[in-house]
Amino acid sequence: MNSSLGLAAELTDAVARLGAPETVPAKARFFQALPGGYAAGDKFLGVRVPQLRGLARRYRSQVTVDDAEELLLSEWHEVRLLGAILLVEMFSRADALAQRRIATLMLKRIERLNNWDLIDSSIPYTLGPWLYRNPAERHVLIELADDDLLWRRRAAVMATFAFIRAGEFGETLDLAAKLLGDPHDLIHKAVGWMLREVGARDRQVLDTFLDEHAPSMPRTMLRYAIEKHSPAERHEILMRKRK
Template identity: 45%
Template sequence: MSMLIQLKADMETLADPEKAAILSRFFKTGKGQYGEGDIFLGVMVPGQRRIAKKYETLSLKDIRKLLSSKIHEHRLVALIILVNQYKKGDEHDRYKIVDFYLRYSKYINNWDLVDLSAPNIPGEYLLNKDRAVLYRLARSKNLWERRIAIMSTFAFIRKNDFEDALRISALLLHDDHDLIHKAVGWMLREVGKRDFKAEEDFLKEHYRVMPRTMLRYAVERFDQTKKRLFMNGQ
């Protein structure tokens, strides 16, 4: 039995129909929703991580097959394996993994998939490289590519490098999707944890045109006085 077939069989043993129904609602899989058509087995993340560790040497060819599955947990396990391989790889391995990630980004198509992988693959890879690809993704018509762009900057923020996070946040100020509003607000809040003035200066310039959700996420850690000033548009 191939490694990929065995991996899928192991996942089936952890399937839970009741949890699958809950996850399907949580990840908005209904008609017209952002996760439309996504299928869940009901395997929780700790179980997926155990399986990813067991099969962490899966080939890129088989990871691609897993990543293109309609089953959500298959795609998440594929990405966990990819993140683990990236962490253990040399520069050549990492280049191949980032190239693979960007080539098949259309399958990284829910917020948990993006948030787990974007900071840890393209974000980490671009720490000391040209970041033009993130600006291309930020301008994409694809919701998930835009989320990859802003979430990748988390890797930079962790290193106290805020410029691209703030610039990409500015590009996404007028995005029409709630999931981008939340991600941008989250990254601005992360900037503020490390450099309050950098976040506050950004907000002073842009808060009047920011979507409410984005602003609410961004000011979550502010004291009540400052929070009211920004949220009330003063």
């Protein structure tokens, strides 16, 4: 474990050396880390995502799940994001047992994935595929969607991207209906995005969902869902919302 902690510290130092302090204020605003924002108090180093992916490629043959978990515990946003990226790398090459361990870790540490970029870059490629291949565990989606923590609810929605890519839409549609009354804009955006992905693969499935739910959908959710519709179709669907 000491060597693992040593590598996590080395990676943290490597991220810090890539930092651009002059970009930190803009990042804090963009990710709503200022007082009153959904990520108030988060800390940034000013490192770009391509730089983090470069580090991940350089270290992926050395890093363990323990290393990645240590990175997720960091106070720095970009270090946590590196941990998430590395877990995706590991998951893609892991056997079934190791994939279960990674999926379990994602569930355990979702509170450390405390912004939309951290969720969206990891959950659809780790927890999502694992749940898809393990139907007996899919109750986790409902448990996450029922949680008070915003990031758990977003994780539930984004995990279903793995199901969508496999041509299964039921979980996404069920969660979309369940979360129609969610108060947070980040959930509206995530649900609308996943509905749009359903429609990209089967337009009739999406339109059937909209026929039932469009009038009660939050406007942001609805707009995201119908982005690929024609202007005339978008106008007609949005008119239903106004009635």
